[in-house]
Amino acid sequence: MRSCRDITALVSQGLDKKLSFSERLAIKVHVMMCSRCRNFQSQSQFIRKAAQGYSEQLRNRLDKKS
Amino acid sequence: MPNKPDQLSETLLAEHRPVLFRYALLQLRDNELADDAVQETLLAAWQSAANFAGKAGLRTWLIGILKHKIADHWRRSNREVVTTDFDQIDNQDGEADEEAFFMNNGHWNAGPTTWNDPEAALKQQEFWTIYETCQNNLPPKMAKVFMLRELVGLEAEEVCRETGLSEANYWVTMHRARLRLRECLEIRWFNQSKAKKEKRHA
Known part of the structure; x- marks a missing residue:
């Protein structure tokens, strides 16, 4: 059984590369039972979205300045 | 129009424009300057297309050119580089957190x-x-x-x-x-x- 530390590490890797079938399965089974890791999963996806939004924000803010 | 290797087309270069722009923006913190640096980069890439070795590393090659353009900018404006320099990596921070x-x-x-x-x-x-x-x-x-x-x-x-x-x-x-x-x-x-x-x- 993988720990929350290992599962979140895998979730994080899954955002940056394609995981193997067994890795994806391990995540799926784990987050079904673990709300904290489930939260980590959705929140790191949210953070990605926020980071992209921040890029836009920065651009708009600098536009206004000039 | 000089002949260019067919692997390097304007479209192919333009595809990398958004990434290059965001890279430049993070360092220069100015839309216009970032845009200029990207223009110069694409132009330089187009002119020296013959030096480009392979399709796989196109973006790496372009970022390499862009870095020079950004460095040129700092040199021209005679300013200390205050923004993040992605090359300077300090090791070992936040090891145990x-x-x-x-x-x-x-x-x-x-x-x-x-x-x-x-x-x-x-x-x-x-x-x-x-x-x-x-x-x-x-x-x-x-x-x-x-x-x-x-x-x-x-x-x-x-x-x-x-x-x-x-x-x-x-x-x-x-x-x-x-x-x-x-x-x-x-x-x-x-x-x-x-x-x-x-x-x-x-």
Whole structure:
């Protein structure tokens, strides 16, 4: 059984590369039972979205300045 | 019109424009300057297309040119480089902080709570201030890696090439960056707004 530390590490890797079938399965089974890791999963996806939004924000803010 | 190798077309170059722009913007902090640097880069790439060795590393090659253009800019403006230089990597920061997130057996120490309507946060100006604070609170090296991946949009292996990080270190760094950002946003934003709401209802 993988720990929350290992599962979140895998979730994080899954955002940056394609995981193997067994890795994806391990995540799926784990987050079904673990709300904290489930939260980590959705929140790191949210953070990605926020980071992209921040890029836009920065651009708009600098536009206004000039 | 001189003959160019067919592997390097204008369209192919233009595809990389958004990534190059975001890279330049993070360093120059000015839309116009960033745009100029990207223009110059694409022009230089087009003119020296013959020097380009292979399709696979096109973006790496373009970023290499862009870095020179950015350095030129600093030299011209005679200014100290104050913004993030992605080349200078300080090693070994934040080595042990993963321990704080998990207990010895790998279980969460406290750990993520459920966030109420995160999408709504993206529409609030105050959220972006908090986001920026949290991002700035990352150790410098971690922030660079994170920004190259999530803000600029480079692939993991490109980030490794840019920062000289090994693949294993990259995974560890991104894992920590996400854990830290998540926790910071939770404390400074999501739990705050929850507390405010509870006060209102009390």
